[in-house]
Amino acid sequence: MPLPRLIPCLDVAGGRVVKGVRFEALRDVGDPIELGAAYSAAGADELVFLDIKATLDARSTLLALVSGVAERVAIPFTVGGGVRSAADGYALLRAGADRVSVNSAALERPGLIGELASQLGSQAVVVAIDATRGRVRARAGTAPTRRDAVAWAREAEARGAGEILLTSIDADGTRDGYDIDLTRAVADAVSIPVIASGGAGTARHVADVLDVAQAALLASIVHENPGRLTSLRAELRQIGVPLRDAA
Amino acid sequence: MCDYGAGNVRSVTASLVRLGAETSTTSDPDTIVEADLAILPGVGSARSAMARLRERGLDEALRQRVERGKATLGICLGLQLALEESEEDGGVAGLGILPGRALRLRAGRVPRIGWALVEPGGEAFYFAHSYAAETPAASARSEGVVVAAEAGSFLGVQFHPERSGAAGGRFLARCLSRA
Numbered sequence: 437m438p439l440p441r442l443i444p445c446l447d448v449a450g451g452r453v454v455k456g457v458r459f460e461a462l463r464d465v466g467d468p469i470e471l472g473a474a475y476s477a478a479g480a481d482e483l484v485f486l487d488i489k490a491t492l493d494a495r496s497t498l499l500a501l502v503s504g505v506a507e508r509v510a511i512p513f514t515v516g517g518g519v520r521s522a523a524d525g526y527a528l529l530r531a532g533a534d535r536v537s538v539n540s541a542a543l544e545r546p547g548l549i550g551e552l553a554s555q556l557g558s559q560a561v562v563v564a565i566d567a568t569r570g571r572v573r574a575r576a577g578t579a580p581t582r583r584d585a586v587a588w589a590r591e592a593e594a595r596g597a598g599e600i601l602l603t604s605i606d607a608d609g610t611r612d613g614y615d616i617d618l619t620r621a622v623a624d625a626v627s628i629p630v631i632a633s634g635g636a637g638t639a640r641h642v643a644d645v646l647d648v649a650q651a652a653l654l655a656s657i658v659h660e661n662p663g664r665l666t667s668l669r670a671e672l673r674q675i676g677v678p679l680r681d682a683a
Numbered sequence: 684m685c686d687y688g689a690g691n692v693r694s695v696t697a698s699l700v701r702l703g704a705e706t707s708t709t710s711d712p713d714t715i716v717e718a719d720l721a722i723l724p725g726v727g728s729a730r731s732a733m734a735r736l737r738e739r740g741l742d743e744a745l746r747q748r749v750e751r752g753k754a755t756l757g758i759c760l761g762l763q764l765a766l767e768e769s770e771e772d773g774g775v776a777g778l779g780i781l782p783g784r785a786l787r788l789r790a791g792r793v794p795r796i797g798w799a800l801v802e803p804g805g806e807a808f809y810f811a812h813s814y815a816a817e818t819p820a821a822s823a824r825s826e827g828v829v830v831a832a833e834a835g836s837f838l839g840v841q842f843h844p845e846r847s848g849a850a851g852g853r854f855l856a857r858c859l860s861r862a
Binding site: 437531560 | 691692693694697698700727728760791792793794796797798799800807810811812813826845846848849852
């Protein structure tokens with residue numbers, strides 16, 4: 437297996453990195469290209485950019501942002517938000533993204549996963565799943581569905597997904613640790629890699645989830661201070677997590 | 684840079700520009716034959732990629748380059764396309780620049796995504812692939828998987844140097860200095 441990965445996640449809206457509580461009171465925290473470069477320099481293995489507004493007229497802003505990041509940053513990055521067709525996904529890859537992530541659009545129309553996989557290749561297709569108590573939610577966690585998270589992950593794999601980005605809504609933002617049970621259940625059910633998301637507070641939390649998942653998404657733990665990523669990597673290596681030497 | 688619709692052209696170009704190279708992204712076979720270094724990037728499926736290379740006459744241009752001994756680099760799918768055959772999409776004939784076939788990965792989680800150590804060298808590079816070369820021309824491996832193969836002036840790598848941080852930059856700089 438490849439080495440475990442640490443993946444900072446940046447929420448973007450209108451071409452800027454923003455931060456907010458449940459998408460309200462969004463605060464501008466910086467330029468995506470500068471922040472992406474800072475995380476890359478601090479040792480990120482990969483980056484995720486999520487366009488949390490993803491309105492139709494914002495597509496060109498997003499594409500410009502993606503090409504700016506691709507020119508500046510020499511690590512892989514995934515872009516999500518507003519991908520509704522294979523053409524949307526292709527445009528992001530042509531702009532310089534390595535992979536695209538789909539969530540609500542795939543829940544509404546699961547055939548989208550297969551269309552993306554056949555045009556972009558499975559390795560470029562990430563299916564993001566937001567779950568609470570084992571059930572999937574759509575629309576950034578606001579809309580309950582009847583889908584079971586494990587069953588949906590399996591279906592996504594069968595349809596051609598190359599990776600699952602699994603967020604526990606229950607753990608998200610708590611800094612009390614990842615939802616290990618949910619992550620293990622999904623990782624055991626599929627044979628594609630799984631990125632765990634939600635709940636990172638300490639190096640131990642990250643180490644624990646990397647026992648069951650192939651990558652850990654980092655949000656609030658590094659947002660106040662990208663330099664925290666460097667110390668987190670050092671702590672993790674010290675407790676035996678085989679992260680790459682990012683020098 | 685061979686442009687046949689593959690997705691990762693921009694990030695490869697950006698890496699070369701950072702190293703001071705003058706690049707052009709083109710689907711013109713003559714430009715590809717004449718360049719100091721030609722790069723065949725690639726993500727996506729083998730069948731549609733081969734069809735698009737043929738449509739543009741880039742398959743012949745790449746073979747001609749290698750016959751003339753001009754430096755040529757295949758990245759990811761670009762390595763797999765250079766082989767005689769890929770088992771992807773029910774079997775696809777490749778460029779035949781390298782001996783061997785691309786086979787679906789059978790061990791571990793597939794796609795194989797992430798940074799992994801490459802031997803010789805012991806440095807980590809970034810991978811995202813579901814198929815890998817089986818070839819007598821292998822020149823580097825990672826976790827038992829062939830990740831580089833060479834024949835004459837052609838070098839194919841399974842990893843993404845353009846996405847492999849400082850190690851990837853050093854690799855591309857070596858490619859440029861040899862061209």
